[in-house]
Amino acid sequence: MRRKRRAVGFAVAAALTVAAAVTVTQTAMADPAAEIDWKPCKDADGDVECGTIEVPVDYAKPDGKKIKIGLAKRAATNPEARVGSLMVDPGGPGGSGVDMVKGSKIGSKQLQEKFDFIGFDPRGINTSTQIKCDEEQLAAARSVGVPTTKKKFAKLAKANKKLADGCRKLTGPLFDHADNLHTVEDIESARKALGDEKLNFLGYSYGTLMGQQYAEKYPKNIRSMVLDGNMDHSIESPWEFASTETAAVERNFNSFAKWCDETKDCALYGEDTTKVYGELRDAARAGKLKDPENGDPIDFYAFSERASLINESPAWPEVAKDLKVLRDGKGQLKLDGKAKAEPVEYVFQSMFCSDWDVSIKNFGEWRDITDRLAEEYPNTQWSSYVGTLTSCIGDPVKTTNPQAPLEIDGAPPLVMIGNLNDYATVYEWSEVAAEQSGATLITYEGYGHTIYGRGVECVDKPVESYLIDLEVPDSGLSCESQETPGGGDSGRRSGAPGTGPWAGR
Numbered sequence: 289m290r291r292k293r294r295a296v297g298f299a300v301a302a303a304l305t306v307a308a309a310v311t312v313t314q315t316a317m318a319d320p321a322a323e324i325d326w327k328p329c330k331d332a333d334g335d336v337e338c339g340t341i342e343v344p345v346d347y348a349k350p351d352g353k354k355i356k357i358g359l360a361k362r363a364a365t366n367p368e369a370r371v372g373s374l375m376v377d378p379g380g381p382g383g384s385g386v387d388m389v390k391g392s393k394i395g396s397k398q399l400q401e402k403f404d405f406i407g408f409d410p411r412g413i414n415t416s417t418q419i420k421c422d423e424e425q426l427a428a429a430r431s432v433g434v435p436t437t438k439k440k441f442a443k444l445a446k447a448n449k450k451l452a453d454g455c456r457k458l459t460g461p462l463f464d465h466a467d468n469l470h471t472v473e474d475i476e477s478a479r480k481a482l483g484d485e486k487l488n489f490l491g492y493s494y495g496t497l498m499g500q501q502y503a504e505k506y507p508k509n510i511r512s513m514v515l516d517g518n519m520d521h522s523i524e525s526p527w528e529f530a531s532t533e534t535a536a537v538e539r540n541f542n543s544f545a546k547w548c549d550e551t552k553d554c555a556l557y558g559e560d561t562t563k564v565y566g567e568l569r570d571a572a573r574a575g576k577l578k579d580p581e582n583g584d585p586i587d588f589y590a591f592s593e594r595a596s597l598i599n600e601s602p603a604w605p606e607v608a609k610d611l612k613v614l615r616d617g618k619g620q621l622k623l624d625g626k627a628k629a630e631p632v633e634y635v636f637q638s639m640f641c642s643d644w645d646v647s648i649k650n651f652g653e654w655r656d657i658t659d660r661l662a663e664e665y666p667n668t669q670w671s672s673y674v675g676t677l678t679s680c681i682g683d684p685v686k687t688t689n690p691q692a693p694l695e696i697d698g699a700p701p702l703v704m705i706g707n708l709n710d711y712a713t714v715y716e717w718s719e720v721a722a723e724q725s726g727a728t729l730i731t732y733e734g735y736g737h738t739i740y741g742r743g744v745e746c747v748d749k750p751v752e753s754y755l756i757d758l759e760v761p762d763s764g765l766s767c768e769s770q771e772t773p774g775g776g777d778s779g780r781r782s783g784a785p786g787t788g789p790w791a792g793r
Contacts, residue, residue, distance in 0.1 A: 358415025379493025
C-alpha cells in the first residue's frame, strides 16, 4: 500500500480549457410506484428477487407514456445489521445490473451482511423496456467497419441514419429519451420506490457517468457513492477522446514490448518486439497480412483488435505467440479477432450519441484524427475504443446531454477508483473526474478495466469501510499492481477491448 501516486507519463486532461459549461436541464420528477412487487428471479445464483418500477419515457412530460425499469434484489444476509440498499450498475451502454446481482455475490461477507444489493437495468436494456433495432440494419452498419475512404465514410453515415430510423420505428419515443439525464431520474425514482432516504451507489465504467450526473442533480440524496473506472464528461472534441484512449494503449504496448524483450519465456524474446509488431502492423495496413490458417486477409483494424490484449498483462504470452504465428506465416492463432454476434436489443447508438457531442463532420476530419493517432502513437496507432466514435457519424441521434465539467455542490464525500493502465476508461479520466468533483481517488497501479471486487485488499478494504461506516479513504492512496505478466486470467470484468462494457463498434 502506497500513499503517493506515481506520476503519469503525459499531461492530465484536467489541464484542458473548457470553453463553456453546458447547463443540465432540470426535469420534473414523477412519483414512482409506491411499492415494488418483488418476485423470485429466474436463473439466479441464490435467493434473488426481481421487480420493476414504472417511469415516464420523458420526465418533462410526467403524465405521458410510461416504461418499465428492471431491478433485482439480493437481500442483506444479516437483516438486523442492515445499513440499507446498495444500487449497482456494471457499466454500459448495454451493462445489466440485474444480471450482475442475479449472477454473483458482490464484495465481502461483511458487505453482504449490511446491504441489500440492488441491480439496476438502465432504460433500454435487458429487463427494462428495451430499445429494439432491426437486426439487418444493425449488421449493415457494423459491416461498413472503420471508414478508410470518403466513399466508406458516406456509406457509414447513411447506414447509421437508417439504423437509427429503424430503431425509432421499432422502439418509439424511448429511442430519443435514453440519455444519461433520464437515467439519473430513473435512479432517483428507484431510490424512492425502494423507500431509501439516501442512495448508496456502486457504478463501474459507463455507470460512473450515471453516478457523477446523479451527484450533480441530487447531491443531498446521497449517503455513499463509489465510482470505478470513471468517464470524463468534460472531454471537448473527438480528437481528445481518441487521443486519450490511444495513449493508454500505446503506454501498455511499450510495457508489453519491454517485458517481451527481457523475458526468455516470451515467444519473441531476442527479436525486437517493437520491430516485429511494426512490420505486422504495416503489412496489415498495406493489405498484405493474412491468417496463416485460411489465407483470409487481416486488415489494420482487425490486427489491432487481435493484439488488443496487450492491455491485460496476464495475456501477454498469448499475444506474443500470436504475433509470432503471424510473422512466421504458420500455426494457429489463439486470440479471437472476430466480431461478436449482434443482438436485436441495441442501445449503444441511442445512449452514447445522445450523451457525447463527438460527431465527425466529414471524412477529412476523420482522416486527420486517424493520421494524427498514427503519428503521435507510432506503435499501436489506434485503440478499439476510438471506434465508438463511428457510431455517431452521420448525426443519427441528437446530443441532448453534451459534455461539461462536473459541478457537484452539497454532496457528501465521494470515492472514485482508477486503474493506472486502464485501456477503456483511462486513468486520466478518473483524475479529471475526481478533481472536478472533489472525490477521493484510489489509484490501482495495475492493468485491466475496473478493479473493486477482484480481491485487491488495498482497494477493497477502504472501499468497504467507506460504504459501511462512511470512513473516507486516505487522500492519495495508491495500490501496487497484483498482476503478473503471463500469470493467468486477469479477472477482467469485460471482454476484449472493443467488446467491453460500453464499446459500441
